[in-house]
Amino acid sequence: MVLNKKYLSIYFSLFFSSLIFSQEVKQDPVKVNNLDEVIVTGQYNPQSIKKSVHNVIVIKREQIENQAANNLADLLNFNLNLTVIPNAQTGKSTISFFGLDSQYFNILIDNIPLVSDNGLGNNIDLTQINLDNVERIEIVEGAMGVEYGANAVSGVINIITKKTIDSTWKIQTLLQEETVSNEYAWFDEGRHIQGLNIGHNVNKNWFARAGINRNQFAGFYNDRQGESYFENDGLRGYDWLPKTQINTNALLSYRKENFNLLYKFEYFNEVINYYDAAVRANIDVQSQTSNPSATDRIFTTNRFVNNLNINGKLDSGANYDVSLSYQQQKRRLNEFNYFIITEEKSNETDEVYQSSNVFFSKGSINNLVKNDVYNFQLGYETRLIKGFDTQASGDVTQQDKEQSQNNYALFGSSEINLSDKFLLRPGLRYEYNSLFQSKLLTSISARYLMKNGFELRGNIGTSYRTPNFEELYYYFVDSNHDVQGNENLNPESGFTAFVNLKKRSWINDISLLNIIKVSYIDIQDKIDLAIVNNTPLQFQYINIDAYKLWGITSENSLKTDNWTFNLGATLQGISQIANDEVNSEDDFLYAIQLNASSTYQIKKWQTALTILLKHNGKQQNYTATGTDVNGNSLFSKTTTDAYSWLDASIKKSFFNNTIQATLGGRNLLDVTNVNVSNSANGGIHSPNNNGLLLGYGRSYYLKLLYNLKF
Numbered sequence: 001m002v003l004n005k006k007y008l009s010i011y012f013s014l015f016f017s018s019l020i021f022s023q024e025v026k027q028d029p030v031k032v033n034n035l036d037e038v039i040v041t042g043q044y045n046p047q048s049i050k051k052s053v054h055n056v057i058v059i060k061r062e063q064i065e066n067q068a069a070n071n072l073a074d075l076l077n078f079n080l081n082l083t084v085i086p087n088a089q090t091g092k093s094t095i096s097f098f099g100l101d102s103q104y105f106n107i108l109i110d111n112i113p114l115v116s117d118n119g120l121g122n123n124i125d126l127t128q129i130n131l132d133n134v135e136r137i138e139i140v141e142g143a144m145g146v147e148y149g150a151n152a153v154s155g156v157i158n159i160i161t162k163k164t165i166d167s168t169w170k171i172q173t174l175l176q177e178e179t180v181s182n183e184y185a186w187f188d189e190g191r192h193i194q195g196l197n198i199g200h201n202v203n204k205n206w207f208a209r210a211g212i213n214r215n216q217f218a219g220f221y222n223d224r225q226g227e228s229y230f231e232n233d234g235l236r237g238y239d240w241l242p243k244t245q246i247n248t249n250a251l252l253s254y255r256k257e258n259f260n261l262l263y264k265f266e267y268f269n270e271v272i273n274y275y276d277a278a279v280r281a282n283i284d285v286q287s288q289t290s291n292p293s294a295t296d297r298i299f300t301t302n303r304f305v306n307n308l309n310i311n312g313k314l315d316s317g318a319n320y321d322v323s324l325s326y327q328q329q330k331r332r333l334n335e336f337n338y339f340i341i342t343e344e345k346s347n348e349t350d351e352v353y354q355s356s357n358v359f360f361s362k363g364s365i366n367n368l369v370k371n372d373v374y375n376f377q378l379g380y381e382t383r384l385i386k387g388f389d390t391q392a393s394g395d396v397t398q399q400d401k402e403q404s405q406n407n408y409a410l411f412g413s414s415e416i417n418l419s420d421k422f423l424l425r426p427g428l429r430y431e432y433n434s435l436f437q438s439k440l441l442t443s444i445s446a447r448y449l450m451k452n453g454f455e456l457r458g459n460i461g462t463s464y465r466t467p468n469f470e471e472l473y474y475y476f477v478d479s480n481h482d483v484q485g486n487e488n489l490n491p492e493s494g495f496t497a498f499v500n501l502k503k504r505s506w507i508n509d510i511s512l513l514n515i516i517k518v519s520y521i522d523i524q525d526k527i528d529l530a531i532v533n534n535t536p537l538q539f540q541y542i543n544i545d546a547y548k549l550w551g552i553t554s555e556n557s558l559k560t561d562n563w564t565f566n567l568g569a570t571l572q573g574i575s576q577i578a579n580d581e582v583n584s585e586d587d588f589l590y591a592i593q594l595n596a597s598s599t600y601q602i603k604k605w606q607t608a609l610t611i612l613l614k615h616n617g618k619q620q621n622y623t624a625t626g627t628d629v630n631g632n633s634l635f636s637k638t639t640t641d642a643y644s645w646l647d648a649s650i651k652k653s654f655f656n657n658t659i660q661a662t663l664g665g666r667n668l669l670d671v672t673n674v675n676v677s678n679s680a681n682g683g684i685h686s687p688n689n690n691g692l693l694l695g696y697g698r699s700y701y702l703k704l705l706y707n708l709k710f
Contacts, residue, residue, distance in 0.1 A: 145463030181697030
């Protein structure tokens with residue numbers, strides 16, 4: 001494939017700019033200390049980024065507030081190697097991380113994986129994760145199987161919540177109003193968010209917090225006519241489904257010098273309304289009247305989370321950490337025949353069609369040996385999961401719904417300080433799974449602090465992905481179809497190698513940070529739907545495919561007392577191999593991402609101006625377009641057009657940050673549908689039929705935040 005020369009020139013200019021910036025400059029030790037943010041993901045104990053063996057990307061609270069981000073989908077769109085993938089018709093937004101979907105990485109909250117409709121830690125809907133009480137977000141790229149087990153192939157996202165306040169009482173209220181494209185009204189259009197959080201330091205040992213957030217998204221019409229429309233012309237309903245979410249949380253913590261106890265409770269409720277575009281006239285011939293109706297649905301999700309964490313230090317000096325979690329999530333489907341004019345219902349059904357019940361426990365201990373050169377960590381992890389997904393797995397689970405999967409793991413790693421500069425961490429994890437073969441996962445990570453502010457880190461590791469409900473239990477067989485899951489599937493095996501070189505430097509009052517990262521991911525036994533019998537035609541999920549990715553990323557930041565500027569680019573090549581197809585292609589297909597952001601602080605006015613830009617270059621895939629004379633599939637390249645996101649905001653604080661107002665715009669380049677073209681026919685498909693609905697157009701918001709401390 002010939003890569004666009006313009007993109008190559010942009011990328012390599014960024015690449016070489018990193019080397020240019022990385023000149024030896026006199027360093028200020030005070031500034032170095034100020035840059036040492038404390039992180040916890042993948043660490044034995046909380047420690048600075050510089051000392052970490054992993055390269056950890058940190059999204060601070062300040063960035064969350066500058067973007068007025070209410071949930072994780074609002075926030076992550078501008079990170080390199082991450083692509084938020086919304087689904088307007090299900091209401092869900094997930095992430096593609098290094099080209100792999102949300103099944104290949106874990107989302108954690110305070111190091112505990114979050115339950116989803118049919119899993120734990122993966123397949124998470126980003127819009128369901130509220131950010132009101134989030135302190136920061138830590139992202140680790142690369143296989144984290146030794147630390148976090150199954151489905152941590154491409155990395156982990158760890159959300160760290162607030163656990164303290166700097167006053168006796170803190171009461172925070174927020175109100176946020178947002179347009180959806182050019183649609184806005186107080187109740188029926190737009191997005192409406194309200195929140196209340198109360199924190200209290202009971203005494204020097206006890207802290208309590210409680211909060212609630214309501215997020216109403218009234219849907220995106222996009223020329224559709226809403227729920228009350230009764231013409232049968234395909235215009236009833238919404239292009240982007242309306243939904244209402246309520247997040248509630250409570251936290252209680254107890255702290256002493258060498259002992260910490262934390263209990264957290266969360267309840268989440270979501271209601272999504274689907275209005276069918278197919279309208280039945282229901283004509284009464286005798287009275288010459290009609291009572292139009294449609295088959296509408298209401299999806300209701302309820303999630304309960306109970307987390308308990310105990311950590312501290314023994315008299316011997318050893319550090320321990322134990323987490324226990326019980327989580328439950330259920331999704332109900334209420335389906336009925338809705339008479340649009342009279343607003344009556346008939347033929348109503350209501351059932352739970354997705355359910356997950358999870359018990360999770362993880363514990364570790366380290367610093368058992370008092371030695372400046374050598375330390376090691378030992379730990380265990382238990383996951384007991386019960387659930388079903390009738391939407392994904394079909395008729396077979398209607399008869400025998402609940403499935404269970406138990407996972408037990410022992411893991412250990414050691415940190416070896418070969419010198420003051422060179423740290424090595426080998427790791428090993430053994431996992432027993434009640435459904436699949438036991439797995440032995442390995443990793444080795446290294447950090448080398450070189451002269452002149454250079455930091456070199458590398459990680460090689462293995463992880464795996466367990467099959468989901470659809471791949472295991474799907475069953476759709478009738479006179480014309482035979483598509484089945486496969487309970488004998490093996491987990492997919494993943495291998496990753498990541499290397500990054502970081503350079504910190506200072507020029508007078510300007511701090512520079514330049515990073516070059518190289519990544520490689522190899523997935524074997526990838527699961528796909530394949531033909532297992534030609535006559536009669538039968539399909540089944542089997543371990544057949546392979547996936548390879550290599551990429552190079554350049555990230556550069558410049559900071560002064562008032563101004564921050566970031567510029568980055570990544571080039572990825574992806575090869576997907578369908579081993580069961582005679583004519584399949586295994587070429588590497590390349591794509592580029594560019595991002596830039598800037599924040600300017602006007603401290604005298606307590607004001608911050610922020611702008612964020614991300615460009616997603618053209619993406620290509622091989623798709624089946626027909627068959628040859630022998631009945632084998634033929635493949636051609638399908639191209640998704642390039643598109644860009646642009647957000648901007650102004651945040652102003654009043655009365656020593658007691659009141660905070662943020663005015664901004666999202667998707668200022670007005671992205672809605674992105675076209676898809678196929679080289680086989682040389683044309684561009686109609687956006688209405690084959691385009692990807694990625695956004696709901698240019699939107700504006702105003703957020704008001706009130707902080708009361710005493």
